[in-house]
Structure formats: C-alpha cells, structure tokens
Amino acid sequence: xxxxxxxxxxxxxxxxxxxxxxTAARGLADDVHAVAWGPGAADVADQVGAxxxxxxxxxxxxxxxxxxxxxxxxxxxxxxxxxxxxxxxYPADPFITDVxxxxxxxxxxxxxxxxxxxASDDAGGPVATKAIFGGDMISRCRVKxxxxxxxxxKANAFAGEAAGGxxxxxxxxxxxxxxxARAMEVVEVVEQSSGDRPEMTEASIIxxxxxxxxxxxxxxxxxxxxxxxxxAVGASRAATDAGWYPHQHQIGQTGKTVAxxxxxxxxxxxxxxxxxxxxxxxxxxAINTDGDAPIFSIADFGVVGxxxxxxxxxxxxxxxxxx
Amino acid sequence: MDRDRSDPVLNANDEWAIEEALQIAERxxxxxxxxxxxxxxxxxxxxxxxxSYGLDGAIxxxxxxxxxxxxxxxxRVLAAALAGQEFDLILMGNQSSDARTMLVPAMLAAHLGxxxxxxxxxxxxxxxxxxxxxxxxxxxQVVRATxxxxxxxxxxxNEPRYPTFKGIMAAKKKTIDVRDLAAIDVxxxxxxxxxxxxxxVDIAPRPPKDAGRxxxxxxxxxxxxxxxxxxxxxxxxx
Ligand SMILES: Cc1cc2nc3c(=O)[nH]c(=O)nc-3n(C[C@H](O)[C@H](O)[C@H](O)COP(=O)(O)OP(=O)(O)OC[C@H]3O[C@@H](n4cnc5c(N)ncnc54)[C@H](O)[C@@H]3O)c2cc1C
Ligand SMILES: Cc1cc2nc3c(=O)[nH]c(=O)nc-3n(C[C@H](O)[C@H](O)[C@H](O)COP(=O)(O)OP(=O)(O)OC[C@H]3O[C@@H](n4cnc5c(N)ncnc54)[C@H](O)[C@@H]3O)c2cc1C
Numbered sequence: 001x002x003x004x005x006x007x008x009x010x011x012x013x014x015x016x017x018x019x020x021x022x023t024a025a026r027g028l029a030d031d032v033h034a035v036a037w038g039p040g041a042a043d044v045a046d047q048v049g050a051x052x053x054x055x056x057x058x059x060x061x062x063x064x065x066x067x068x069x070x071x072x073x074x075x076x077x078x079x080x081x082x083x084x085x086x087x088x089x090y091p092a093d094p095f096i097t098d099v100x101x102x103x104x105x106x107x108x109x110x111x112x113x114x115x116x117x118x119a120s121d122d123a124g125g126p127v128a129t130k131a132i133f134g135g136d137m138i139s140r141c142r143v144k145x146x147x148x149x150x151x152x153x154k155a156n157a158f159a160g161e162a163a164g165g166x167x168x169x170x171x172x173x174x175x176x177x178x179x180x181a182r183a184m185e186v187v188e189v190v191e192q193s194s195g196d197r198p199e200m201t202e203a204s205i206i207x208x209x210x211x212x213x214x215x216x217x218x219x220x221x222x223x224x225x226x227x228x229x230x231x232a233v234g235a236s237r238a239a240t241d242a243g244w245y246p247h248q249h250q251i252g253q254t255g256k257t258v259a260x261x262x263x264x265x266x267x268x269x270x271x272x273x274x275x276x277x278x279x280x281x282x283x284x285x286a287i288n289t290d291g292d293a294p295i296f297s298i299a300d301f302g303v304v305g306x307x308x309x310x311x312x313x314x315x316x317x318x319x320x321x322x323x
Numbered sequence: 324m325d326r327d328r329s330d331p332v333l334n335a336n337d338e339w340a341i342e343e344a345l346q347i348a349e350r351x352x353x354x355x356x357x358x359x360x361x362x363x364x365x366x367x368x369x370x371x372x373x374x375s376y377g378l379d380g381a382i383x384x385x386x387x388x389x390x391x392x393x394x395x396x397x398x399r400v401l402a403a404a405l406a407g408q409e410f411d412l413i414l415m416g417n418q419s420s421d422a423r424t425m426l427v428p429a430m431l432a433a434h435l436g437x438x439x440x441x442x443x444x445x446x447x448x449x450x451x452x453x454x455x456x457x458x459x460x461x462x463x464q465v466v467r468a469t470x471x472x473x474x475x476x477x478x479x480x481n482e483p484r485y486p487t488f489k490g491i492m493a494a495k496k497k498t499i500d501v502r503d504l505a506a507i508d509v510x511x512x513x514x515x516x517x518x519x520x521x522x523x524v525d526i527a528p529r530p531p532k533d534a535g536r537x538x539x540x541x542x543x544x545x546x547x548x549x550x551x552x553x554x555x556x557x558x559x560x561x
Contacts (some may be wrong), residue, residue, distance in 0.1 A: 003389035068457075069429065069439060069464050079535075094425055095459070096441050101429035104395060110520030111394065113424045125526055133421065140524040147520045184468040185499070187454070191463040198462040207561070229560070240479075247444065247479035248458050253420055254335050254478045264561055283558060284535075284552070296537055303547035303555045305540025313548030321552055321561050 004085035005031035005053070005075060006096055012043025014051075017091045017202055019160030021153045022051035025089050026163060028120045033057060034168065035079035037072060045167045057082050059173045064181075065081050069095075070181035073102035078173045080107070080148070087126055089118075092152035093201065100150050105138055110143030111150040116259065116280070120286035125149045134253065134276030136222045154259050155202045155284075162321025192246065197223075198232050204261040205231030208251060210279070211238040212243040212267020212288065212307060219245050221311050222266065234258065234278075236268045252277035266307040284290040287311065333372045336416025339476045341376050342483040343446060344414050350471070351448070355379045361389060361400050367499060373487035374494035391516035398430030400514060403469040403507040405435065411451065411470040417442050417477050429477035438468035444479040478535070 003025040007018035011073045018034075025032045034048045034056040041058035048056045057079035064071045076099060080088065088103075090096050092114050115128035127142045128151050143149035200206060207229065209222040219233065225235045235245040237252055251258055253273040265280035268274060268288070270293055278284070279298050286295040291304040304312050341358075348354035355415050358373040360366055370381045372506060384404050392400065405413070418425045425441075432439035440446075440455035447454040451470040456463040458477050486494075504511055533550040537553065540547030555561040 040484040068464070073433075075350060079493065093476035095457075097425050098441055099395075099428040101426045102433045104520075105398065105430050105433035108395075108520065111424070111426055113426065114522055130475070131529070132526070136529060137526055139526045141521055142524055143521055144519075180436065182439065184466050184472075185463060187467050188465040189459075190456075190465065191460045201460060246460075247477070248460060250478070257423070262558070263492075287551075287556070291539070292538070296535070298419050298532070299537070300532070301534040301535055301551065302537040303540050303551055304537060305544065305547040306542070309542070309544030310540055310551070311544075313544035314521075314551050316557070318550050318561060 001029040001087075002031045002033060002083050002085040003087040004079055004083045005032060005034045005049065006090035006100070007034045007044060007056075007089070008091060008096070009038075009040065009044045012040030013092070014044050014047040015162065017052050019047070019154045019162075020156065021089050021091060022048065022053055023161050024118055024153055024158040026052045028087060028118055028126050033079070033083040033085060033226065034302050035076055037075045041064075042170050045170050049168040050162045050167045051160065052165050053168045054130070054169055055172050056168045057171045059175050061175075061177070063177045065191055066186055067134075067177070067182045068184045068186050069098050069102055070183065071175075071270045072099040074177055074181055075173060076103050076108065077308040078175045080170055082173065086148065088148065088150045090150065090152055090200050092154050092195060097152060100152070104148070104150050108149050110149035111152070112141050112143065113152045114257070115151050115153050118153070126151065131280045134272065135279040142302070156204055156261060176190065176302065197226060198230070200232040200234055200251075201256055201258060203232035205229045205264075205279075206234045206251075206258055206260045206262070207231055207264045207266070208234030208236065208268060209239055209245070209266050210236035210268030210274075211242070212266075213239065213244065216244040218244075218267070221308070224315055225266075225311050228315050229262075231260075231262075234263070236274050241255070245321075249252055265295050266311060268295055269293045270298065330542055333369050334419050335464075336418055336420065336476070336485040337373070339371060339412040339478055339480050340360070340416050343476055344412075344483045345379075345428070345484070346377060346481065347412070347448060348378045353521065354415070357381060359404060360384070360399060361392075361397055361404070363390070368492075369495050370499050372486070375491045376484070377493070380412065384466065384504075384507060386503050386511075386514075388511035388515045391513050391519065393519035394424045394426035395430060395521075395522045396519045398427050398434055400509055402434035403429050404502065412448075413437075413471070413473045414474045415473065423464050426488045428473055430471065432473040435473070437471055437473050439473045439475070440466055440468060440476040441473075443474050443476050445538065446474060446476070462468045465515070468561055472545045476531040
C-alpha cells in the first residue's frame, strides 16, 4: 500500500502541518510518498525523509504559481501515476482542496474533508473520522473500495513525529501544462501582515476576541495575549462585522473552522454559529463578564471577569512563569 | 444519514452569492439571474426564497435517487443540469453550512472545464474578463480569467440585502423549472448513496465533556489571571 501526501513548503522549508500528515500517513501505509511543487520543492527531500517518506515527487516550474489550480492538479495527477498510490492525503486548506477536487473529478475519486483521525481498514482503504454539524456529532466515513481515496486532514489533528529516515528520493515530474490549464492567471499575491504570528488554521493556540472587546483597540490586547503564547488571533463575526479585525480571522459557521490545542475566547458569548467553528478545539478557555454566557458550557476553563483586567494580568503571569 | 432534522433553509453563504449576482445585474444591463438547486421537494421553499431577491428564474433538480449524494455526485448533477445552458458566470457560496466540504465549486468547474475563481472576497468584471481576490490566510491572491467561469464567494464580499415585499409576492407567482434525473440525462447509478464514491460508516454524538472549571475574578483581574496561569501549567501549555 502506498499513500501520497501533498506537502506544503515555503521555498523548501516544510510546513508544520505537512510533518503532521506525513506522520499520519505512516500509520496507514508501508510506503509514503510526497508531492511538492513550486520553487524549492526538491529542497523538502530531507524533511520528508525525516518524517518517513521514501520519495518526493517534485515539479518546480514557475508555471504552477503563475496559474492557479489546474497546473497544480496536473502535478498531483502525475505524482499519483508515478507513485501508484491508492490514498492521497492533503492538508485541509481551501486552495489545496480545490486542487484535490479537480483531480478527484478526473479520477472519479472520493474526497473526505476535515479528517481528525484515520484508521486503516483491510476491507478497503482508510476510515476517516470527522466532526460534523458544528462538532455536535462525530462521523466515520470512507471511500468505496477500488476508488482513489482523497482525504483532507485538519491541522493539529496529529502530532508530527520524526521517524529518523534519511533524505527522500527526489523524482522530478514531467508535467505538461497545456493552454487550458493556464486559464486562470495569478496576477498578484497580496500579503497583509499578521506579523510573526502563525496562520490561524495552523496554530496550536488561538486567542480570539469578540464584541466584549469594545473596540478595534481591544484587539491589541488579544494580539499581546496571542504573542505571549506563540499563538494566532481569531475573531467572532460581531468583531469582524464591526471592522475591528480582518474577516479572514473570523471563526465559525460562515468563517473558518479551527481545531487548535487551545482556544481562548475573550468577550465572546459563544453563539452556536461561533461554536460551529471552534468547539472541536482540544482545550477551550473563556473570559467573560457574564457567568451565564453559553461559551462557559463548553469551556474546560473559564474566568468570570472583565477581560480588560484579566488579560493584562494574565500576560504578566505568563511572562513571569516562562521567563 | 438523517438530513431531515431541520427545515431546508437557504444556505447562508449562498446569500452572498445572490447579492453579488444582483449587484452585477445592476451594473450590467440585460443580465439574467437564474437559481439552480439540487435538492428534495422540500427545497422548493429555499428556491422560492432565492427567487424573492428578484431573480429571473429557477431550476430545481429533484429525484428520489439523489438522496445521499456526496459532493462529487452533487457536482456531476449540477454540471449535467447546466449542459446546453448559456451562462457567463456561475456564482456559488464557498461552503454549505451543514457539510462545509468546499468541494462543489471546484468539482463543478472541473466537470465543465472552466476556471474556478474560488473564495472570492472581491470581484470585478470588465467585458468578459473576470478578476477575483481570493482570500488566503495571510491576505489575498488576485486571479484573472475569461468568462465563462465559476466563482465562489466568502462572507467578506458584500452585505446581503433583504428581499422586498414585492419580491416575495413576485416569487410566489414564478414557476420553478423542476427536472428529474431523466431530464438531465444522468443515470441513477451515478448519484445517491450507491452512486457516490464516499460512504458513511457510522455517526455518533460527540462524547460529552467533563464540566469545566469556572473561576470568578474579584474585579482586579489578578485572581482570574493567576487561576488561568495555573491551569495553563497544569495543561502543560506553559
Ligand atoms: C447565518 C449566520 C452565520 C453566522 N456566522 C458566524 C460565524 O461564522 N462566526 C461568529 O462568530 N458568529 C457568526 N454569526 C453570529 C453569531 O450568531 C453571533 O451574533 C456572534 O458570534 C456574536 O459575537 P460575540 O460573541 O463577539 O458578541 P456577543 O454575542 O455580543 O457577545 C459579547 C460577549 O462579551 C461579553 N463581554 C462584554 N464586555 C466584556 C468584558 N469587559 N469582559 C469580558 N466579557 C465581556 C458579554 O458578556 C458577551 O457574552 C452568524 C450568524 C448567522 C445568523
Ligand atoms: C455532515 C456531512 C458531511 C459530509 N461530508 C462529505 C465529504 O467528506 N465528502 C463528500 O464528498 N460529501 C460529503 N457530504 C455530502 C455533501 O455535503 C453533499 O453532497 C452536498 O450535496 C454537497 O454539498 P457540500 O456541503 O459539500 O457543499 P460545499 O462544496 O461546501 O458548498 C459550496 C457551494 O456549492 C453550492 N452547492 C452545494 N450543494 C448544492 C446543491 N445541492 N445545489 C446547488 N448548489 C449547491 C452552493 O453554492 C454552496 O454554497 C457530507 C454531508 C454532510 C451532511
């Protein structure tokens, strides 16, 4: 059995989630391959090997960053052919989901999104566990035997554990990117600085703020808390609607789903639409003046108090205990 | 799976898609907006809700065989329903509010051989050139393609309006073009539970969590902060 993992990298440095998914892949298959594209792709070979991958299929032609989705889908398809994999694991990230969805249509594959656990099952491919209906229910699903199984794995669902292997073998793919695949041109990539903070969907700690912050300035407090813990900043819809923080930080039903090790919600009531995006966090903590706020019903730890008092004191405590 | 536990409602993210279509129509004369929905009979009320925003027409694909379709089967059906239709733009939500797979827009585009400008938080149309700002975790990516294209939108794109009373009354009179699988030439073997590539093994309620520890602060912030930091140490976060 061979599993192919789509790995993400930043100019050759493997993303944290990729290490987690390679670790998950080892539990499923005896041979783990990876596929990477873009400048520096081949430089991930050492890191893929360290996480137990035997081969990394690469295509570093800039065409894969100059045009969106279809060129990347062609690379994944070529890597599937080269590896003979029956299972494709990928980070459950929107743009990669597009790429995998495109491949899946061509291959009549099944796609399971947002897996938080994987079990191997001899009867026919992996069984994936996912949280559904805003985390109220847990479902196990699978791709039918005989079909390519594509499974999106959520960040932090697995701990990345190195396997101590030597560098993976590099297989340079020969991919023909035809004119049709160049139909969507990437004109510009605009980064809006979130400083040195981790991406919200990858972070293991998220400090989130809501209407209880009072104003946009309140988010400076949330940012300081996030920085003290090495985490990312999240927001409720009330806060993003008010323009206090950018929309891409919104957590919830119409925003992002996150599943960090620790979520801290301050000045957030815990409306059902917000909970739909965060209640699968491993640990939930809340700070709220209202002891009856619904967020306390799902919190592992809570402080009934004024965030403007509690957070600065908490930052001091964290700094004292970590210095 | 029991998806009948609630009344069908218009998917929140599709309201932004409808709003964007309305705004485009306001800027571009002779634009016709048609809603397309695959869903059971009861989804008719959802289609009518969509019509009440002032859309020109609606197509509903409904057939008992469709029940249990996965995202791939859904995209196959939507693509078949669009075969032979003329359009420049397919606008969708980026995700449905129940399953949230985010698969259908790109899968539909793949079936139709069209570019998928997904996760758009800003859209510009100049002649037949469509430019979208696709939301990324760190900002956005500007992409450009020539119509026809598939676009999916995120919440940040606009502020949806409410249907007017006039719109609601007009929607009641509009006929929905209801079609079954035979009408769109899709074999029943390619849809529903049997025709889907994925299968649900089982579903269970999430195991209940132990009640959390809730501490009352004394107003200074110190008591709450100290207890919080102790808990972080206990959880090995610090
Ligand atoms: C279709 C739909 C989709 C939606 N999608 C989302 C979504 O994706 N994400 C989302 O978040 N919401 C979403 N919502 C909105 C959701 O229903 C709530 O309105 C929203 O989550 C409330 O945000 P909040 O908790 O910040 O504000 P509120 O509910 O107003 O809560 C503010 C909280 O702050 C507390 N507070 C006030 N002052 C202080 C203080 N000094 N210190 C500590 N606590 C204080 C209050 O006690 C209160 O509990 C959606 C709604 C709909 C209808
Ligand atoms: C809890 C749950 C989990 C599921 N998990 C999976 C899974 O992992 N893999 C899988 O293949 N299927 C899965 N399904 C099945 C899948 O949800 C259905 O096939 C559904 O019809 C597709 O919608 P989506 O929620 O995936 O759409 P998304 O791709 O999240 O929706 C994006 C947009 O596509 C459009 N759209 C979606 N469905 C329709 C429709 N019927 N008619 C018109 N436009 C539509 C809308 O504009 C929507 O905003 C799951 C279903 C449930 C209830």
